[in-house]
Amino acid sequence: MTFPLYDAGLPLRPAVCDTGVVGAVKPLQRTESDTEVITGDAVETRRPWNVVVWNDPVTPMSVVVVIFRKIFGYSNNKCTQLMMTVHHEGRCIVWSGERGRAQTYCVKLQVAGLQSTIEQEQ
Amino acid sequence: MVGRQRIFVRRRDGRIEVRLNDVGRSVAREAFGHVVAAERDPNHEWHVILNAPIDPSNDQDDPVATLNREHDTSTNAELAVMTLNDQFLNDAEAWAWLCTLQVALRSTAIANGLLSDEKLAACGPELLDYVRTLQAFLFELADCF
Numbered sequence: 605m606t607f608p609l610y611d612a613g614l615p616l617r618p619a620v621c622d623t624g625v626v627g628a629v630k631p632l633q634r635t636e637s638d639t640e641v642i643t644g645d646a647v648e649t650r651r652p653w654n655v656v657v658w659n660d661p662v663t664p665m666s667v668v669v670v671i672f673r674k675i676f677g678y679s680n681n682k683c684t685q686l687m688m689t690v691h692h693e694g695r696c697i698v699w700s701g702e703r704g705r706a707q708t709y710c711v712k713l714q715v716a717g718l719q720s721t722i723e724q725e726q
Numbered sequence: 727m728v729g730r731q732r733i734f735v736r737r738r739d740g741r742i743e744v745r746l747n748d749v750g751r752s753v754a755r756e757a758f759g760h761v762v763a764a765e766r767d768p769n770h771e772w773h774v775i776l777n778a779p780i781d782p783s784n785d786q787d788d789p790v791a792t793l794n795r796e797h798d799t800s801t802n803a804e805l806a807v808m809t810l811n812d813q814f815l816n817d818a819e820a821w822a823w824l825c826t827l828q829v830a831l832r833s834t835a836i837a838n839g840l841l842s843d844e845k846l847a848a849c850g851p852e853l854l855d856y857v858r859t860l861q862a863f864l865f866e867l868a869d870c871f
Contacts, residue, residue: 661843662835664861666868667828674821674871707791710780715798717828722781 651725653706655699658719659690671716672698675709700725733863734820736870741814746863753859754823755810757830761803764833765796772833802826824867831860 657668665687672683676699689696698720699709706722713720733750735743746754764772776799780787805822809815815823838853840846846857 660832660835660841661846662831662840662857662861663828664865664868667824667864670824670868670871671828707780707788708794711791711795711798714778714780714795715802715829716825717830717832719778719832721779723783 652700653703653722653724654697655706655709655713656695656721656723657686657690657698657713658721659694660719663718665691668718671713671718675712675716733866734870737814741816742820742867742870743814744812750859750863751810753856754827754863755807757860758803758806758810758826760833761799761826761829762807765800765803771837775833775836776829799825799829803829820867820870824864824871827860827864827867831857831864834860 668687668690669680669683672678672686673680676683678686686696686698698713699706703722703724710720710722731745733745735745737743760770760772761776764770764776767773777792777796780791780795802822802825805819806826809819809823812819834853834857835841835846838849840849840853840857846854849857
């Protein structure tokens with residue numbers, strides 16, 4: 605069984621109207637980032653926080669993969685990809701989201717002996 | 727054909743067998759002991775390394791987060807010390823060993839300025855041997871997870 609994506613009778617796209625007939629409808633506002641929420645006149649910015657892991661020359665690669673898998677529960681392939689990004693680029697964002705959780709993940713990584721920090725997305 | 731002797735082996739019952747000899751265990755004891763001491767002693771060379779910033783854009787980190795880090799690092803190191811002479815480790819104990827060995831390895835590297843491959847290659851033979859030994863432990867232990 606399939607479900608219609610739109611209610612029957614509604615247009616698929618909002619109609620563009622300059623006649624003033626639909627005066628009550630406010631024009632769509634485009635925000636600079638998808639995470640900005642427009643509430644009345646105020647714009648609340650909710651940029652995500654990133655957990656960043658930094659490269660170091662002594663940590664064995666397989667250890668980094670095991671730590672990522674244990675802490676984040678990612679697949680082996682994803683952990684290996686993230687580890688290779690850290691290795692080649694010097695740093696890698698391994699998780700993004702709410703500040704409190706980012707901080708918790710960062711602490712877990714530090715307890716496991718990896719160099720990590722958090723930063724808010726620009 | 728001679729097989730390579732492994733240091734850590736995952737057994738069929740799920741436990742991890744530790745096949746370190748006395749010399750190997752003394753290296754692990756030294757590493758674990760340094761981490762325990764560094765957490766307790768603010769004057770320890772590694773204390774600052776264990777208290778690295780979480781959010782560098784802030785002047786001060788969240789005290790709850792730093793307290794959690796201190797608690798978890800100490801718990802891991804103390805569990806590793808307590809199980810140092812055990813022949814078999816369960817998953818939690820093996821994870822404590824892995825974390826504490828990794829903390830010791832990275833702290834050793836930072837304390838000795840080994841911040842690049844070139845500096846690591848140029849360091850003294852005794853330090854390089856110690857770093858390579860910890861890396862070998864970690865490499866084998868990681869293989870059990």
